[in-house]
Amino acid sequence: MIHHPIIKIALPVPLPRLYDYLQAEDGSLTPIGSRVLVPFGRRKLVGVVIGHAMKSDVPAERLMRIVRPLDQSEPLLDPGLLELLEWCWKYYKHAPGEVVLSALPPVLRKAEGKLPAPPLEYFLTESGRERLEQPAGRQKTQFRMLETIVSEAGVAEALSGIGSQWRKTLARLMEQGWVEERAATVKSPVFAPGPQLTKEQENAVGKISQDLQHFHCHLLDGITGSGKTEVYIRLMEEVLTRNRQVLVLVPEIGLTPQLLRRFRERLGLEPAVIHSGLSQGQRLQAWAAARAGRARLIVGTRSALFTPLPRAGLIVLDEEHDASFKQQDGFRYSARDVAIKRAADLNIPVVLGSATPSLESLSNAFAGKYAWHRLRERANSASLPQWRVLDLCQQDTVHGLSVTALEAMQETIDRKEQVMVFLNRRGYAPVLMCQQCGWHGGCDRCDARLTWHRSAGLLCCHHCGAQRRVPKLCPDCRADALMGAGEGTQQLEEALEERFPGIPVLRFDRDRTRGKGVMARQLEEVMKGDPCLLVGTQMLAKGHHFPRVTLVVIVNIDQALYSSDFRALERLGQMLQQVAGRAGRMDKPGTVILQTLHPEHPALELLLTRGYEAYARWLLEERQLAGLPPSGYQALLRAEAHKRSDVEKFLYEAIELFPQGEALAHGPMPAIMERMGGRSRMYLILISPSRASLHRQIDLWLPGLRKLPSSRKTRWAIDIDPQDM
Ligand code: ADP
Ligand code: ZN
Ligand code: ZN
Numbered sequence: 001m002i003h004h005p006i007i008k009i010a011l012p013v014p015l016p017r018l019y020d021y022l023q024a025e026d027g028s029l030t031p032i033g034s035r036v037l038v039p040f041g042r043r044k045l046v047g048v049v050i051g052h053a054m055k056s057d058v059p060a061e062r063l064m065r066i067v068r069p070l071d072q073s074e075p076l077l078d079p080g081l082l083e084l085l086e087w088c089w090k091y092y093k094h095a096p097g098e099v100v101l102s103a104l105p106p107v108l109r110k111a112e113g114k115l116p117a118p119p120l121e122y123f124l125t126e127s128g129r130e131r132l133e134q135p136a137g138r139q140k141t142q143f144r145m146l147e148t149i150v151s152e153a154g155v156a157e158a159l160s161g162i163g164s165q166w167r168k169t170l171a172r173l174m175e176q177g178w179v180e181e182r183a184a185t186v187k188s189p190v191f192a193p194g195p196q197l198t199k200e201q202e203n204a205v206g207k208i209s210q211d212l213q214h215f216h217c218h219l220l221d222g223i224t225g226s227g228k229t230e231v232y233i234r235l236m237e238e239v240l241t242r243n244r245q246v247l248v249l250v251p252e253i254g255l256t257p258q259l260l261r262r263f264r265e266r267l268g269l270e271p272a273v274i275h276s277g278l279s280q281g282q283r284l285q286a287w288a289a290a291r292a293g294r295a296r297l298i299v300g301t302r303s304a305l306f307t308p309l310p311r312a313g314l315i316v317l318d319e320e321h322d323a324s325f326k327q328q329d330g331f332r333y334s335a336r337d338v339a340i341k342r343a344a345d346l347n348i349p350v351v352l353g354s355a356t357p358s359l360e361s362l363s364n365a366f367a368g369k370y371a372w373h374r375l376r377e378r379a380n381s382a383s384l385p386q387w388r389v390l391d392l393c394q395q396d397t398v399h400g401l402s403v404t405a406l407e408a409m410q411e412t413i414d415r416k417e418q419v420m421v422f423l424n425r426r427g428y429a430p431v432l433m434c435q436q437c438g439w440h441g442g443c444d445r446c447d448a449r450l451t452w453h454r455s456a457g458l459l460c461c462h463h464c465g466a467q468r469r470v471p472k473l474c475p476d477c478r479a480d481a482l483m484g485a486g487e488g489t490q491q492l493e494e495a496l497e498e499r500f501p502g503i504p505v506l507r508f509d510r511d512r513t514r515g516k517g518v519m520a521r522q523l524e525e526v527m528k529g530d531p532c533l534l535v536g537t538q539m540l541a542k543g544h545h546f547p548r549v550t551l552v553v554i555v556n557i558d559q560a561l562y563s564s565d566f567r568a569l570e571r572l573g574q575m576l577q578q579v580a581g582r583a584g585r586m587d588k589p590g591t592v593i594l595q596t597l598h599p600e601h602p603a604l605e606l607l608l609t610r611g612y613e614a615y616a617r618w619l620l621e622e623r624q625l626a627g628l629p630p631s632g633y634q635a636l637l638r639a640e641a642h643k644r645s646d647v648e649k650f651l652y653e654a655i656e657l658f659p660q661g662e663a664l665a666h667g668p669m670p671a672i673m674e675r676m677g678g679r680s681r682m683y684l685i686l687i688s689p690s691r692a693s694l695h696r697q698i699d700l701w702l703p704g705l706r707k708l709p710s711s712r713k714t715r716w717a718i719d720i721d722p723q724d725m
Contacts (some may be wrong), residue, residue: 004052007066009038010100011047012109016702018096019047020056022065030066033075033082035104037067037111046070046111048077048100050086071115076291077103081308084342093698093718094331102331103306105287107280116288119184122149122159122170128178145169149179186294189240190268194230195379201227204373205234208349211371212238212314215344219320219365220353221613222375224581225545228353229259230379232316233266235351240267240296244313244348248299249335251322253539255301257520263297274300274307302327302335305342315343320352320361321574326723334721336361355581355612356574359623360630362616385552385580385590387608391599393438399495405553405593406499412551413503413531419551420534421492422579423509430454430672431562432470436479438597440562449564451672452484462564462725465669484559492555496533508536538575546582552592554579561601565672565725566628573607573615629721633663633691635698636725637684637705638671639716644680650710651684657708659700663688672725679715683725 007030008018021038023030030036030049038047044067056063077085081103089099107113124132128146136143141163152158163169173179197205200222208218212235222228236246248271250259255275263271272286272295289295291308298307302325317325317339325335336352343350352361352370365372395402401421409419432452433440441450443461450459452470460467473480496505506522526534529548534540560572580592596604607615624631637654641647651668658665667684674681688694698718705711 004054006053006056006063007036007049008051008053009036009047009066010050010097011038011040011045012097012101013040013045014095014098016093016095016706018050020053020058020063022063024066024068028069029073030069031073031075032079033077034073035070035076035108037070039064039067044111046101046109046113047097048104049075050082050096050100070111074115076108076115076308078308078310080345081306084338084345085306087341088331088333088338091695092331092333092720093702094333099331102303105280105284107284113284116285118292118294120181121155121184122179122181124149125178125180127176128173131176131178141169142173145173146178155184184294186296187269189237189296191237192266192268194233194266197230197234198227198375198377198379200375200377201231201234201379204231204375207371207373208235208351209238212242212349214349215347216349217340217343217364217370218349218351218373219357219361219370220351220373220375221357221362221365222353222355222373223378224355224578225378226355226375227379228318228355228375229262231373231375232318232351232353233263235314235316236263236267236297239313240269242313243311245290245293245295245309245311246297246314246316247304247307247309247312248297248316248318249305249325249339250299250301250318252301252324254319254322255299256544260299263299267297269296271295271297271299274298274304276301276303305335305339309346312346312348314348315339315350316353317350318353320354321356321358323571323723326721328724332717332719332722334723337721356577357616359570359616359620362613363620363630366617366620385592387580388591388593389599389604389608390593390595392595392597393436395595398499399492400555400595401492401495401553402595405595408551408591408593409500409533409553413500413533415550416531417550418526418529418532418534418546418548419553420536420540420546420549420579420582421496422540422552422554423492423535423537423556430484431559431564432459432482432484433558433562433597434474434477434479434481435483435597436474436481437477439474439476440558449562451564453670453674454484455675460670462669462672465667493535496535500533504530504532506532506534508534508539540579540582544582549582550590552579552582552590554592554594557594557604558597561596561598561603566623566626567723569603570616570619573603573612573619576607577612627687627689633688633694634722635686635694636719636722637665637686637716638681638719639683639714640676640679640681641714642679643713644682646710646713647680647682650708650714650716651682653708653710654701654705655684657701657704658684658686659697661688661697662690662693663697685725 005023007021009021011019032049034049036047036049037044085100085103089096101109132146145159145162148158148162160166204220220228220231239246260271272289274283274286287307290298293310298304317336320336327333340350364370390402390404395404412419430452431440441459443450443466445466446464448461451462453460457470458467459470474482493505493507526546557572560568606618639647639650648668655665663686665684665686668682671681671683
């Protein structure tokens with residue numbers, strides 16, 4: 001064996017490099033993918049071995065030795081996963097150490113953290129069985145444990161309740177030679193029968209099943225209630241039968257107890273769940289079980305994507321359009337895009353499911369790059385809701401609710417049904433709008449929308465950078481009626497309580513549902529089916545089934561109609577479809593009321609009359625004309641500092657350095673929420689017709705950026721394929 005004295009290590013520090021160390025004194029092994037403890041300045045850090053080399057650029061006298069290998073030199077990350085992580089740090093221009101360490105559960109990012117031992121099970125020996133045939137005698141606890149081992153197949157959890165010192169008891173039984181231990185066997189799944197598939201479902205299952213042996217990206221484009229989850233379950237059965245693992249990624253809000261119960265009941269196995277809300281111990285156990293191949297079904301949110309899967313057979317990403325699949329700080333990756341990359345590397349299929357696919361995925365489906373499976377009928381034949389658009393210019397309103405909407409709510413309550421009032425409070429760029437005539441600012445220099453920067457009293461164009469002061473009166477009708485679109489809904493909950501006395505008003509938003517158990521309690525109340533009013537944000541639009549809700553009122557959409565964010569219309573269309581999908585699912589058809597100052601807006605018209613697919617095609621054409629994603633590629637250079645002048649100086653110097661090529665840099669411009677946490681946030685936007693040239697130019701640019709003295713006075717980062725501005 002050739003001796004490579006230099007070990008290249010990924011360390012959790014925000015610098016774009018690996019670190020070179022020398023072997024430990026005793027020459028212990030440090031295979032690629034294993035954890036090591038190394039000296040770093042005055043600290044000791046846990047790192048992951050990425051490679052071995054003959055020599056280092058670091059002068060020999062400055063090279064340090066690793067302190068010791070961890071986990072008895074067992075590699076925790078396999079070569080395939082390390083390759084994926086390396087692709088990630090290069091593609092997303094992020095520090096390798098932070099990328100690699102993010103693939104470990106938090107416990108294993110610390111030196112004390114240990115890989116848990118595989119679970120054991122216990123069984124009786126011949127003499128143990130003989131003992132059980134004798135009377136219990138004085139050793140009652142020992143006897144009870146022997147009985148339990150027989151009846152519960154020796155699962156450790158079942159024994160832990162026996163006596164006050166069950167471990168001692170168990171040790172005594174083993175000393176006597178009555179009990180032996182062995183590694184727990186992996187239970188095979190036991191499938192429960194499901195419903196007869198619809199024609200459309202059968203089609204999708206059939207086509208994807210034929211294609212399970214190699215990589216292909218499948219878009220399961222099915223309206224809410226069309227039975228996408230049922231399709232996933234049938235595919236999982238096939239993959240589990242072949243003894244392979246399935247990874248299911250869901251949005252943060254989508255990982256509900258109902259979903260897990262459905263998997264458990266249908267597949268007859270316990271899903272290993274991975275998300276940030278679990279205790280560190282639980283997360284470690286689930287991760288270790290997946291890595292050892294014991295866990296057959298892994299269900300998690302974004303970060304579960306990097307779980308080691310020695311027997312991977314299928315990746316499913318549900319609600320693929322959901323914004324929570326993009327990490328918005330630190331290592332800003334898209335779990336959807338990386339999942340596709342991972343499936344390609346593993347040569348296994350990936351299924352993206354959504355009722356409202358992202359424009360990126362749809363355009364790939366239109367182009368034939370993804371296999372496109374459409375489910376257009378509801379599996380349980382519930383009818384689709386009716387839309388009603390209310391022109392707010394013609395209506396009296398009370399706290400943002402029109403009189404007509406209030407009357408419809410009253411009628412619904414009188415019929416003993418439930419109402420959902422949906423506030424569209426996503427972080428759209430704020431727009432100033434005239435409540436009298438519907439005026440909204442446009443840029444004089446280009447045809448982009450102006451963003452309202454309230455604290456600065458400015459209207460800014462995020463396209464060309466133009467700025468002007470906020471007018472006092474409406475420039476069109478001279479009314480004193482300028483207001484942020486969607487304002488005046490904060491008191492909605494109180495207003496509803498006053499207006500509908502005796503009817504429970506249940507609020508679903510981040511603040512309200514943060515309290516432990518609040519979400520579950522409120523959901524339970526809704527499921528009881530008595531008349532009530534649900535008030536909420538995005539959280540209500542996803543995942544939950546509300547069979548007794550027959551009226552949905554969507555209060556404020558105008559901000560999205562005229563947002564400067566080019567994704568706003570895509571997200572609005574997705575949100576409207578998703579919300580509408582919550583209503584009238586079973587026997588009762590639902591109604592969706594949309595309130596707007598702009599009922600004639602062409603996008604609304606198209607969406608409501610022709611549906612999401614036609615709407616998406618139209619948006620894609622607009623994007624293509626403008627060279628916007630997915631017809632063009634973008635990246636941001638984000639920067640922030642306490643002093644706006646520091647940020648500006650850095651970004652002006654940065655744009656000077658941007659290399660020539662197809663990709664162009666624009667800015668600096670303020671972020672849509674410019675001040676956050678006492679810092680000024682601004683960015684440069686990099687736009688290119690080709691992905692390759694965008695990356696080439698950024699890679700050329702970065703070393704120079706890092707050398708700029710002004711770069712040290714700001715916190716900055718590259719955001720590839722940004723989702724928000
Ligand atoms: P989606 O994931 O597309 O929203 P689900 O798979 O959750 O849809 O299905 C919606 C409802 O229809 C669920 O209650 C499910 O049990 C039921 N369902 C799904 N497929 C069928 C089918 N083929 N026949 C009858 N009911 C079905
Ligand atoms: Zn006006
Ligand atoms: Zn402009």
